[in-house]
Amino acid sequence: MKFNIHEQYSETTGIRYHEQSDFSGEDFYHDKLNDLFFDCYNSGDILYLDLDGGDDGFTPSFLDESIGNLIYDFTLRIVSQRLKIISNWEPYWVTEVEGKSYPKWEKRRLTGEKPKITKVHGPWYRLVDGHVEKKVWIEYRKDTKYVDTF
């Protein structure tokens, strides 16, 4: 399955968190990427995430937050198998995400450093003990920003 962020999500993308901008990395993950990846995982397909196109480009924090959350919920091993990032225009994104974001978020997953959420999200998929469950894993509270429900 191929998904082009600029064509199929938004021509312009934001920065890391919903509280900072529209079409943030946090928004992209919860509104699109989590479902897309689950569909591929469930069907044995590979998700090709295409970063090319549009005028706008990305900020490092957008890609780090969105793909990082994927690592947190599905593990580095599974994401490495099922996600291929494509960028012919800007190949340095692939180097950066695979070289820095992947290990950073895998470490966060292993040490339990939860992702920050800045708005209420609907339930999302997470791999737990070898099977996928869908629920609200982290509850948003305005005062503390997140409460882990898992």
Add this chain to the structure above:
Amino acid sequence: MLTPSDWISIAELLVSAIGICVSAIVAVWIVDNIQKKMDIQHSLKGHFASEVLGVRMEYRGLISDLISTKQKPSEIKKNFRKINIHASNLLQLLNTQYGVPNEILLPYQMELQQIATDSNDFVNAFRNDRKFAYRQDTVVAFQNFEKLNDHLFNDILIKIYNG
């Protein structure tokens, strides 16, 4: 009247003369072609060196604008993308021609962009896309980045001219 041995001597002389001419023609042709190839290589290196210096000027201009002018977050994002793509395209060619690593300018393409876009000044201006100026701590970060990484362009030039 010429004797057979005279004719043999004349023939030998003619063969020697023809051999010398042919050798001379071949030598001139070889030198000419090698010289042409060397000239082409030299011109190509000069061309690519000029392109590298052009990219360096672009990044220096980008940093100068980040430090000294007010810009919108959307402009900063687009400027980074434009210059980064230009650098990537050039590096792909240099990698093929001279073995220059594709990721040699990754600090400019990623780290510099992170300094610019992770800063609170950028983040706070993003939603309304308003013009802003970076505060002193970020300005210092840009200056330090440039001091530490400007040598990368010289590293590329060395690889081109050693290639």
